[in-house]
Amino acid sequence: MPDKFKDRIAAYTARVDSGLERALPAADTSPMRLHDAMRYSVFNGGKRVRPLLVYAAGECLRVEPRLLDAPAVAIELIHAFSLVHDDLPAMDNDDLRRGKPTVHKQYDEATAILAADALQPLAFSVLAKLDGAPSGAPIQLVQLITDACGSTGMTGGQSIDLDAEGKTLTAEELEHMYLLKTGALIHASILSACLLTENLPTADFDALNSFGRDIGIAFQIKDDILDVVGDTDVIGKPAGSDESLNKATYPALFGIEASRDRCDELLARALGSLARFGDSAAPLQWLAQFIVERGR
Numbered sequence: 001m002p003d004k005f006k007d008r009i010a011a012y013t014a015r016v017d018s019g020l021e022r023a024l025p026a027a028d029t030s031p032m033r034l035h036d037a038m039r040y041s042v043f044n045g046g047k048r049v050r051p052l053l054v055y056a057a058g059e060c061l062r063v064e065p066r067l068l069d070a071p072a073v074a075i076e077l078i079h080a081f082s083l084v085h086d087d088l089p090a091m092d093n094d095d096l097r098r099g100k101p102t103v104h105k106q107y108d109e110a111t112a113i114l115a116a117d118a119l120q121p122l123a124f125s126v127l128a129k130l131d132g133a134p135s136g137a138p139i140q141l142v143q144l145i146t147d148a149c150g151s152t153g154m155t156g157g158q159s160i161d162l163d164a165e166g167k168t169l170t171a172e173e174l175e176h177m178y179l180l181k182t183g184a185l186i187h188a189s190i191l192s193a194c195l196l197t198e199n200l201p202t203a204d205f206d207a208l209n210s211f212g213r214d215i216g217i218a219f220q221i222k223d224d225i226l227d228v229v230g231d232t233d234v235i236g237k238p239a240g241s242d243e244s245l246n247k248a249t250y251p252a253l254f255g256i257e258a259s260r261d262r263c264d265e266l267l268a269r270a271l272g273s274l275a276r277f278g279d280s281a282a283p284l285q286w287l288a289q290f291i292v293e294r295g296r
């Protein structure tokens with residue numbers, strides 16, 4: 001294995017892609033249009049940041065990659081589901097995602113809703129098949145990921161986000177929304193590796209817990225910044241769409257400079273949380289830096 005995490009990304013991406021391939025029904029399985037749409041939503045150029053966080057947190061805690069495959073695949077399936085719903089006319093009404101037509105544009109609205117509906121149970125089916133994990137870990141993973149998806153996680157965050165359009169939120173309210181809408185799944189990616197570690201010291205759990213929260217909020221602030229300063233061709237979705245939807249975002253409420261400063265502050269705090277792990281945290285450090293510095 002190459003010794004720099006950056007050079008292991010292709011191998012980890014291939015690993016999660018083959019797990020996704022195994023989990024998803026073939027496109028020629030009936031009902032074919034539904035399965036084709038599910039596959040389109042998953043194999044469509046995503047960066048795979050959440051699975052990479054699962055594997056990087058696993059490297060930090062020395063968890064075997066074969067145990068991390070199930071949460072990595074399950075979380076990416078949930079992420080794909082959330083993007084399909086997020087793009088629907090009833091939500092952000094986007095035509096472009098990852099530089100390609102969104103699922104409801106490529107197929108139709110009903111197929112997009114059904115494809116997302118089917119991705120969610122598939123994620124939990126993958127978790128149910130996890131073998132060889134410490135006793136109790138599979139059910140704890142299910143609990144972790146259901147909480148991250150539910151009304152006090154991603155779905156709740158999306159509800160607050162839709163409700164906040166055209167409103168002024170405090171920085172605290174905004175970050176609470178980000179922690180739920182985007183942060184919950186990123187945080188769960190980190191905690192998945194914790195649940196697969198036997199006898200993890202509380203101080204190690206607390207440090208990774210803080211890291212996951214900070215980096216999840218920073219991810220959404222960076223996403224907001226890219227929506228303002230990015231090019232549609234690079235970010236793969238229409239630049240400026242937050243402004244046209246009158247979204248409550250960090251740049252809209254506090255400006256670009258304050259948004260960059262807040263991202264840097266969160267990154268510094270997240271990196272500080274990793275200090276106790278020494279060199280084994282290098283992959284998480286690399287990903288945290290990537291999240292804040294990425295161009296798409």
Ligand code: GRG
Nearest residue numbers: 046047049081082085086149155158181182223
């Ligand atoms: C899925 C349980 C569940 C509920 C649906 C629609 C919804 C509720 C939530 C939407 C949450 C959402 C879309 C948050 C935005 C997160 C975000 C910044 C996504 C972009 O992530 P990237 O950049 O995407 O990792 P790629 O394309 O690389 O995969």
